[in-house]
Amino acid sequence: MELQGMSHWTFFMGVMNLAMTAFICGYAPEAMWLYTTVKISILVPKVLIHKYPRKTHWYMVDMCWAILYFSWGMGVSMFMLNFFAPHLFMEYPDLFIQSSYAYFGFACGPIGLYIIMN
Numbered sequence: 001m002e003l004q005g006m007s008h009w010t011f012f013m014g015v016m017n018l019a020m021t022a023f024i025c026g027y028a029p030e031a032m033w034l035y036t037t038v039k040i041s042i043l044v045p046k047v048l049i050h051k052y053p054r055k056t057h058w059y060m061v062d063m064c065w066a067i068l069y070f071s072w073g074m075g076v077s078m079f080m081l082n083f084f085a086p087h088l089f090m091e092y093p094d095l096f097i098q099s100s101y102a103y104f105g106f107a108c109g110p111i112g113l114y115i116i117m118n
Contacts, residue, residue: 033103037075040068071106078103
């Protein structure tokens with residue numbers, strides 16, 4: 001596996017990423033947006049650092065990556081609203097629910113958006 005670019009450490013981290021995502025999704029689905037935002041904040045710069053020297057960073061402009069960036073921005077804005085203006089979510093409880101639906105839809109791509117919109 002080492003010759004193909006996968007070490008025991010990267011395999012372990014990938015399996016733990018999958019296990020942690022499944023655990024958060026099942027145990028605390030209301031915190032999934034926060035977990036995903038933190039994960040995107042850590043992993044996307046790491047991928048960009050590895051892709052830039054090989055001049056393959058322009059592949060990160062396609063639709064899947066653009067939706068990932070948008071969902072990161074949406075997660076950061078939801079976090080900032082929770083931190084700086086928590087009264088908005090208390091006064092308008094549907095605001096958090098609708099923004100969570102939109103976050104889920106963007107995180108799942110075009111099919112997720114279609115499900116949310118219908």
